[in-house]
Amino acid sequence: MRRYGKNPDEDDVRVRPNRKGNRPRTNIRPKHEDAAEGFVLTVDRGRLTVLVEDRTIHAMKARELGRKGVVVGDRVAVVGDLSGAKDTLARIVRVEERTSVLRRTADDDDPFERVVVANADQLAIVTALADPEPRPRLIDRCLVAAYDAGLEPLLVLTKSDLAPAATLLESYGTLGVRYVVTSREELADGAAADRVRERLTGRTTAFVGHSGVGKTTLVNALVAEDRRRATGHVNAVTGRGRHTTTSALALPLPGGDGWLIDTPGVRSFGLHHVDPARVVQAFPDLVPGTEGCPRACSHDEPECALDQWVADGHADPARLYSLRRLLATRERREGD
Numbered sequence: 001m002r003r004y005g006k007n008p009d010e011d012d013v014r015v016r017p018n019r020k021g022n023r024p025r026t027n028i029r030p031k032h033e034d035a036a037e038g039f040v041l042t043v044d045r046g047r048l049t050v051l052v053e054d055r056t057i058h059a060m061k062a063r064e065l066g067r068k069g070v071v072v073g074d075r076v077a078v079v080g081d082l083s084g085a086k087d088t089l090a091r092i093v094r095v096e097e098r099t100s101v102l103r104r105t106a107d108d109d110d111p112f113e114r115v116v117v118a119n120a121d122q123l124a125i126v127t128a129l130a131d132p133e134p135r136p137r138l139i140d141r142c143l144v145a146a147y148d149a150g151l152e153p154l155l156v157l158t159k160s161d162l163a164p165a166a167t168l169l170e171s172y173g174t175l176g177v178r179y180v181v182t183s184r185e186e187l188a189d190g191a192a193a194d195r196v197r198e199r200l201t202g203r204t205t206a207f208v209g210h211s212g213v214g215k216t217t218l219v220n221a222l223v224a225e226d227r228r229r230a231t232g233h234v235n236a237v238t239g240r241g242r243h244t245t246t247s248a249l250a251l252p253l254p255g256g257d258g259w260l261i262d263t264p265g266v267r268s269f270g271l272h273h274v275d276p277a278r279v280v281q282a283f284p285d286l287v288p289g290t291e292g293c294p295r296a297c298s299h300d301e302p303e304c305a306l307d308q309w310v311a312d313g314h315a316d317p318a319r320l321y322s323l324r325r326l327l328a329t330r331e332r333r334e335g336d
Contacts (some may be wrong), residue, residue: 032093035077041117042072042249048092053081059090070095072248072261073118073204102149102206105270113273117206117248117261124200125152126209126218130162135210136171140329141269142208143177147273147282147326152204154199155179158187158214174318187214193221197253202260211265219262223251271330283323285315300324 029045038050038059045219048059048070059078070076070092077094093239102116123146127134139155146153155172161183169179178201182192196218199205208216220228248263276299280290289309290297297304310320 007207030075032079033049035079035093036082037077038078038092039250040070040072040074040076042069042247044247049076049090050076050090052078052084053085055082057082057084057090058088059092061244062091062093064093065095068095069115071115071118072250073120073206073259074098076121100150102145102151103273104145104266105272116208118262120149120151120204120206120261122154122200122203122205123149124154124156124196124205124207126156126158126207126213126215128159128162128213129157129165130159130211132212134168136168137329138210138266139172139267140326143175143272144271144274144279144326144329145269145278150278150281153177154205156196156207156209156218157181158218159184161185165212174316174322182218184214187217187221190221193218200253200258200260202258204261206261206263207268208266209265215265216262219251219260222253222260224254274330276330278328279327280323283319285319286323289314296312299327 036052038052038057038074039047041051041056045050046060048061050057050059050095057078061068075096076092077096078090079093080090081088082090098118100120101118102120103113104116105113125139125142127139143153144245155169155177157168157179162179165179165181172179180192180196180201182196186192186195200222207215207219248261250259250261252259276297277290280287280299286306286309289297291307292305292308293299294303299306306320306323308319309315
């Protein structure tokens with residue numbers, strides 16, 4: 001054993017390099033104050049495409065982020081090679097605070113939440129009026145998810161040349177949801193895109209819809225030609241088509257005044273994560289009436305104070321019916 005004198009100094013100590021445990025552990029993380037600001041355009045199997053200033057780069061999530069997810073629409077801090085050159089890869093070291101999060105679960109009994117889009121302020125729910133037939137229950141579920149996330153919903157009804165829109169719109173009249181009705185002819189000549197684009201200007205809008213409703217066709221009409229996505233064939237008998245959009249993608253509107261986020265076609269929209277209290281916030285005329293509700297009120301039970309609030313003339317009964325219809329979608333599967 002080596003013996004040191006009474007006053008050993010650093011010359012008396014021998015430490016083998018590269019031996020596990022030599023490096024002192026610390027919880028201090030680098031602040032990356034020189035990191036560039038980026039906007040996540042798409043995520044594909046762990047690789048992310050990020051807009052940094054006026055160029056797109058490829059990046060991966062830094063280990064220090066741990067399990068924190070990064071999704072389309074996120075504002076992030078990026079370090080490393082930001083040139084965007086071929087075979088270069090930067091690192092995302094920080095995800096900035098999100099202003100909104102659109103979530104869904106695979107099914108109502110699935111506790112695992114999937115973040116669809118971050119930082120959107122509008123949700124465009126695209127549905128066909130025919131071929132395939134409308135699915136009001138899915139529309140209701142998307143509305144609930146929008147209200148829960150604090151997004152303003154927009155109904156985009158396609159193929160009005162095949163069926164009228166009045167019947168479907170009537171059931172959403174009391175909700176005050178904004179809408180745009182389009183036909184295939186208007187989509188072909190650009191008139192439909194112009195009307196929809198008016199609703200998107202200056203906003204970040206996520207597009208959702210099940211396969212075959214013409215969502216990708218509409219998206220392609222709204223963006224520049226070099227940004228367009230592949231479209232698929234819809235079966236004339238079943239009205240079904242394959243999901244041509246397999247990953248979410250953020251696309252700039254021409255002129256740079258707004259973003260459109262196209263999401264994969266959905267067959268279901270699970271609402272396991274939804275808190276009824278957040279949905280009620282989308283009904284400002286009913287919110288004050290909830291003050292007398294019991295704790296954790298479902299707003300559809302005998303003790304719910306909203307019944308008396310409406311009976312006293314503070315809100316339209318149709319509004320309460322609409323709220324309860326939407327909240328009921330959390331308890332019923334779409335096919336029920």
